[in-house]
Every structure is written in structure tokens, then in C-alpha cells.
Amino acid sequence: MNSFGAGLDSRRESYGVKTLRAATGGVMCRLVCGLALLCCGAVAVAADPPPATGTGVARALLIGINKYKAVPGLQGSVNDVQTMREILMTRWNFQPANIQMLLDEQATRANILAALENLVAISGPDDVVYVHYSGHGSQVQDLNGDEDDGLDETIVPQDGRTDDVPDIVDDELDVIFSKLRAKSAVIVLDSCHSGTATRAFDIRARSVPQDMRIDLYRTGPTAVTTRSIVPVMQSKYVVMSGAASNQEALDGPVEGRYHGFFTYALSRSLTSAPANASPRQIFDGVESELGRIQTTFGRSSMPEPQLEAPPTALDAPLFARAVPAAAPGAPQQPRLAWLGVRPQSGGDVTLVNGVLLGATPGSAWAIYPPNETQFAPGRAVAVVTVTAVAGNDARAHVDGAATIAADSRAVAALPAPASAHIGIRIGDVPADRVQRLKELLSRHIDGVEWVGAQQPARFVVDMQGDTVRLSSADGLDSVGSFPIGDEQRLADVVRIASRTTHATQLLALDNPSSRMAVAVRALGAPNPQSRDIVLVANTAPVRLHARRSGEPRSAQNSLQLGVTVSQDAYLTIVDVDAEGTTNVLFPNPYQHADFAQDGFVRGGREFLVPDSLQPGNRAGFYWDYSPPAGIDTVRVFATSDLATATTIRRRIAALAPTNTQSRGGDLATRALPAGLAPLRTDLAQLTTRGIKVVADDAAGATTPPSMTSSAGSDWTAASVTIAIAN
Secondary structure (H helix, E strand, O other): OOEOOOOOOHHHHOOEEEEEEOOOOOOOOOOEOOOEOOOEEEEEEEOOOOOOOOOOOEEEEEEEOOOOOOOOOOOOHHHHHHHHHHHHHHOOOOOHHHEEEEEHHHOOHHHHHHHHHHHHHHOOOOOEEEEEEEOOEEEEEOOOOOOOOOEEEEEOOOOOOOOOOOOEEHHHHHHHHOOOOOOEEEEEEEEOOOOOOOOOOOOEEOEOOOEOOHHHHOOHHHOOOOOOOOOHHHOOEEEEEOOOOOOOOEEEEEOOEEEEHHHHHHHHHHHHOOOOOOHHHHHHHHHHHHHHHHHHHOOOOOOOOEEEOOHHHOOOOOOOOOOOOOOOOOOOOOOOOOEEEEEOHHHEEEEOOHHHHOOOOOOEEEEEOOOOOOOOOOOOOEEEEEEEEEOOEEEEEEOOOOOOOOOEEEEEEEOOOOOOOEEEEEOOOOHHHHHHHHHHHHHHOOOEEEOOOOOOOOEEEEEEOOEEEEEEOOOOOEEEEEEOOOHHHHHHHHHHHHHHHHHHHHHOOOOOOOOOOEEEEEOOOOOOEEOOOEEEOOOOOEEEEOOOOOOOOOOOOEEOEEEEEOOOEEEEEEEEOOOOOEEEEEOOOOOOOOOOHHHEEOOOOEEEEOOOOOOOOOOOEEEEEEOOOEEEEEEEEEEOOHHHHHHHHHHHHOOOOOOOOEEOOEEOOOOOOOOHHHHHHHHHHOOOOOOEOOOOHHHOOOOOOOOEOOOOOOEEEEEEEEEEEO
16 A cells, blocks of 8 residues: 555555655666568568658558468458557558458468569569558478578468468568569568467467468479578668567457457557658567557566667658658648547547547547648547447547537547446356355455456456456466465465555556657666567566665665656656555655646656655655555646646546455445545546636535646646565
């Protein structure tokens, strides 16, 4: 439990991350043929494209396979490429006529190879080429000695593993892409060649076992006898991979829709990335989104994305040539991916293809006039909330009395709120004990919802003898276990369930359309592994331990954050601790008046909170960790104005006093108050106007000074996950 401030009782001071007043007296993937590598979610792009001339054509080939003839199916591959198509068109100005889709039965081996050959043939030097494959990957024995591990990577076509149909080998792609004349090419392969199976119902590995039919690869179209490999260090291309070579690329439900986790994260990053975004920036966005997914599913770790490129390419624009130079008077490139809007009767609108960009029920969208491209904060004409979906379209209700013009444009304002229900699936449990187990957990966990095999779950519960085990949604990571009659051990499971729910709801406070950017890191955490051309993101939590009695304060037992904002801003730092308690960590009552007054920091430079772990620091406080062990989620909000920051702090501070509920002496999960719903409303309204801070009479709050933010108020948020050991 995280604790600070006057008047807190000693029990609450005894564990969690504590804000302490400072004492004043001294206290690879390899590149093939210079273009592409088959690996988990690989992305290759020309590293240093020439300036756009306006003469090139942006072309795309998108391949998504859910329904295989001879291997287990997937659930998110088709959604992946449909979403990417929408983003390429609305954010990056790809024209529909220049985007080819191969879905399910269309994506046979013959059709994939023919489409690739055609794309290569028609693409000129000034064109932009984007190829995206979502589906299974695998391996086959290397026959020409060009693989260090003796295995070629493959992608599995829809008719793969049937009769005499071999996979598509990386060497085949080498031959095809070696003929590509385009100077700018992006290739995304959201698949993995690892053959390890998972116990997941909802989360599936995008891989199948190695193809042992080696004779199919000795002759015919797959046979490659020459070694035409461009050494990695000499390549001019960038590779992003969604997982290390020994990890799985995953497929599962994200915000109500199935996707490949890597593609979903990439799509979120590309939706709002600046026009000149570099591979490093896109990579940062992918890592951030994977962190959100990790918390949602209660996973202890996620596949680790990798970025590989020559040093000079890391900060070169990823899509420099994707948008040809506009003719005089032509509309500017849209700043964000957007949806078309059709007004309906009764104050509703249809968001055309809204589901493809995440318009799920409960999500909020800002409506701008027709042909809008810059989507300035505070300048929307209305906010709408999605109420239902039909096919790919979403129906939304207009919040207020605004009149929506035909052909208006909608951009994401807030994701759908996370469900307060805790979805649990019964796994391997003897039939005669299922009912007893359900009664036990339902009595202790507020909001438990028992879900079937085809419904998304947050946890899976099974039994081994008399021991009950709670696992992450994919069934791989054990997050708690207890003997079925041990109520005290059950309390640990309850805390985990509570923490995950609260953290997920906090992470749902996100602003995809912000002009601001904020990055946060925990000091003392290991830096991403790197060599000259490779950066490896660590998606596992930062690992610290509780500060022991007499132990010197250090980055291993006391939290210190480095926060960088793209512009001057007001910071609010919030924590959901191992027991599900939500606290505002910063600003706090202990900080000195001359340290970031009101949370204000300058943009463009890293700000340390607290400034030092040494005695007598300028901040006036520390964040020391103490038992119990567990996971903390720290969310950093950056706002352009003090009024918005004040609103966030007040709403979240109202959650902190929530105490452990007791029902007949049993420990139950903390129910998250309705305070986040008003905060969501406040933040959504910022897209159309400023906000005024007023008293929350229902909470008995004292009326604060009246402050009204100017139109154009903006905010954004970022997170870091901390694993605490005793």
C-alpha cells in the first residue's frame, strides 16, 4: 500500500511505496537480401530515403490468414491487416486502388508469391512499398548453408502443410525482394518461427512446428543454391521484431477485438506518430503499448521487441516518402488516423469502419469538421461515445447538442473504460469441485465473472490436488496459488485480482490524439541491451526490492523516475500498488516549495522525481519500497495547464481512502469507486473546451480555487511497471 501525507495511520505506513519527507539536517534477426527477415513481427524499412518528390506512388500488399487448411487457426490476423489498411489510407495517404488485400482463402502459396512478384514489377524507384503479413511462421532445415542455426525461417500460406505445398522460405523472399527498385520499403511480418505451444485459450502463438518434409524443399521453387546475404552491418535497412528469436509472437483479444499483439501495438504507434517519426520513436510507441497489454492480461512478461539498424538510420524518418509532396493548395497530411462520420437520427452518428481503429462501446471520439487535418486539442465540435457496433461500423451518441455535418471526421479521444468485472475461466478442475471453487472465489472477489472458452478472460483458475492456482490469461504465468481451505493465502490472490483491475482502469485513461509526448523510466533499471545496431526493449517489469532496516537508500530499494515531456507541462504521478490501492504520489505534501511547484516542469529535458536519493535532497521526499512484495503500476500524466492537472489529482486522490471491504470477516477486493467515470467525462470534454475545477459535493470536498483552462488544453500519459521483492 502506498502511503504519504499527514494523518495516515501507522498500519498504512508499514508497507508499500512510501513517500518520505527528506531529513533537513543531512538526511537477430538477420537481414536477407538487404530487405527483409522472417522473424517475430519483423519490420524492414529503407533507412535513409531521399526527400519526397511527389512523383512516387504509395503501394501496399496486406496478407492476413486466420483460417488455415491444415494447421490451427488464428483469430486476429485478418483484423490486423484491415486495421493497417485504414491507418495507411487515413494517416499516411495510401490510396485504396494501390492497396491489395489477400485474406484467408485468397492467401495461398501461389497467390502470395504472385502478388509479391507483381508488386515488385510495378514499383518504381520513387514509390513507397509496404508489405504486411499476419499469420503463422515456422522453420525448415537450411539447405544452402546461409543460416547459423541450420534452419530457414518460413511463413505458412493458407494452404501450407497440405499435400505437396511447402512453406514460403526466406530465401524465396530474398530472390523476389532483390528485384525491388523502390528506395523506400517497409515489410512487416507478424509471425514467429518458434514452435513452442501455449496453454492459451484466448492468446495463441503465431507459430507451428518445423516442417520436416525436407524433400519438398530440395527441388522446385523453394530450392536456393546460392548465398546472397547482405551482412547486417552493411545493410541500409531497419528491422523491428515483435519478439526475440526464442519468443512467441502472440495473438489475442485487445480492447474487444482480436489482434496480433505486435501489430496492434504497431498500429497504435503509427496512428498518431508524427510525419517524420523515426524507427526509434515508432519502437518506443510499440513498447509502450505492449506494456498496456501486459497489465491487461496480468502477464509477468511480454515478448521483447527488437530494433535493428545502422546507427545513422535509427533517427531517420520511417515514412519520409509515404506521403508525396502536396500540390499547392492541397490539404495537409492528417496528423492522426481518422474515421468518416455519418449523422443519424436521434442525435447519433455512425463512425464508418470505426471498429478498425478501436471504436468499441464506451470509447469516446472527438468530431471535427469535414476535411480537418490537424485535429487541434480543444477545437472539436463535439464528443461522441460509442454505444454499439455493427460489422465494422460503430454507432455513437453525441454528448451534447452539437450539430454534426455530413463527412465530418472523428479521432480517438479516450479508449473504452476497462471493465470492472474480473473474467475468470475454469481450467483443469475436477467436475465435482467446480461449484465449490466458484462459490469460494465469488465470495471473496468483487465483480468476478465466469467466462467460457470463447470469451476473453483475465485469469485462468485450475487445481492440482487441493491447491488452487490462478494464472494469467494465457495460462502460462502463475500469479498466485493457495490450498482450497486456506483463507489467508486466498487473500494474496484477492490482492492480485484487485490490483490488475485497478491498474487496467487507470491505463484506460489515455489520450491517443494528444500533441504532447511524455516518456518515463525508472532510474536504476537495466538499460536496453544494445550493440552497434541493435536495441532490445525489456518489457519485463523494473525489479526493485523493499528497503531493509539500516540498508542505504539506493535505486534498487527507492523509486526514482526520469520524466521527459515534449513541452512545458504539469506532472501528476499516480501509483496502483500491489494491493490495488490508488494514490497520487506527486505532487505531495512533503515536497519543498521550490521543487516543481504545482508539478510544473520544463519541456525537452529529463526531470528527476525525486531529484536525488541522497540525504537532504532538493525535492524534500523519497519513495521507499516496503513489503508486501508485488507489482506496482506507475502512471505519469502530463497536462498543458494547471486546471486539468488539478482535476486529475482530485479525482484520483478520491480513490486513495478506499479501505479493504469486509463481508462477514472475509477479505474482499477493493471496489474501485465511480470516481474515474467523472474524470473520463472531464478529460473527454477537453477536446471541445477548457474545464473548470469545481467542488465534488458528493465526496464532501472543499471548494478549490476557481481555475478555468484555456481552449486547447492537452494531456497525455505514460507508465512504468515495478516488480517489488521482499
